[in-house]
Amino acid sequence: MSAQTVVLLGPPGAGKGTQAAALARATGWAHISTGDMLRAAVAAGSALGQAAKGYMDRGDYVPDQLIVELIAERMAAPDAQGGVLLDGFPRTPAQADMLDELLIRLGREPAAAVSLEVAPDQLVRRLSGRLTCQSCQEVYHLETRAPRQAGICDVCGGQLAQRSDDQPETVQRRLAVYQEKTAPLIAFYRAGHRLTAVDGLGTPAEVAGRLKEAIAWS
Numbered sequence: 001m002s003a004q005t006v007v008l009l010g011p012p013g014a015g016k017g018t019q020a021a022a023l024a025r026a027t028g029w030a031h032i033s034t035g036d037m038l039r040a041a042v043a044a045g046s047a048l049g050q051a052a053k054g055y056m057d058r059g060d061y062v063p064d065q066l067i068v069e070l071i072a073e074r075m076a077a078p079d080a081q082g083g084v085l086l087d088g089f090p091r092t093p094a095q096a097d098m099l100d101e102l103l104i105r106l107g108r109e110p111a112a113a114v115s116l117e118v119a120p121d122q123l124v125r126r127l128s129g130r131l132t133c134q135s136c137q138e139v140y141h142l143e144t145r146a147p148r149q150a151g152i153c154d155v156c157g158g159q160l161a162q163r164s165d166d167q168p169e170t171v172q173r174r175l176a177v178y179q180e181k182t183a184p185l186i187a188f189y190r191a192g193h194r195l196t197a198v199d200g201l202g203t204p205a206e207v208a209g210r211l212k213e214a215i216a217w218s
């Protein structure tokens with residue numbers, strides 16, 4: 001695979017954010033996470049955040065139109081003019097079409113996708129133990145990636161907290177919404193010969209090694 005724009009596909013808890021952050025650090029590519037952007041908007045109390053909060057708290061998707069505007073603006077930023085790792089976008093067929101159109105408009109190559117594959121029982125285990133830094137969004141896990149000091153981010157010293165949508169009932173809803181709305185994108189990218197499937201089980205370092213093999217960095 002060789003592309004300037006790589007979509008990380010995978011269900012909630014597959015490790016998209018963990019891997020995208022590590023790859024961005026290693027390569028200098030921009031890490032664009034619509035989930036992080038929406039959580040920042042909610043924390044700031046902006047109009048976007050107020051519109052998105054109810055959907056996110058229920059485990060539903062935020063309407064495509066809001067996401068499309070968010071991504072179009074973010075992809076125009078200076079740090080997104082080289083390689084880009086998209087984490088959590090696109091996640092509906094309409095968003096995938098919008099991304100293809102946006103990349104044509106920006107004169108960029110079509111996106112390629114990597115699908116991180118993890119069994120459902122592991123997803124629930126990962127999400128129930130996740131902690132996220134409230135300042136820099138670094139992701140931890142109580143068992144598999146504990147911070148050096150409990151409740152404190154190793155990277156920036158910020159406070160760690162559980163995400164409000166990681167409660168068990170919301171997790172089940174998010175997994176169901178993923179199956180209904182996002183899983184079809186795997187077939188979409190496969191049909192265009194733009195998909196590489198990567199085993200997401202194993203340590204984060206093992207998964208990162210497989211991802212690096214799947215993506216030819218330019």
Ligand code: AP5
Nearest residue numbers: 012013014015016017018034035062088126130140141204
């Ligand atoms: P978003 O933030 O994108 O959530 P998600 O897709 O549900 O994915 P997660 O962030 O939960 O999981 P991840 O795959 O990134 O896993 P992570 O690396 O953290 O979206 C949240 C909400 O925002 C959505 O529900 C929706 O409402 C809205 N939204 C966002 N984008 C949208 C869009 N485009 N359209 C509409 N609505 C949108 O890892 C999980 C845990 O596992 C961590 O604790 C980590 O330490 C651990 N872990 C990671 N890798 C491993 C490993 N190899 N082994 C063991 N543990 C591991």
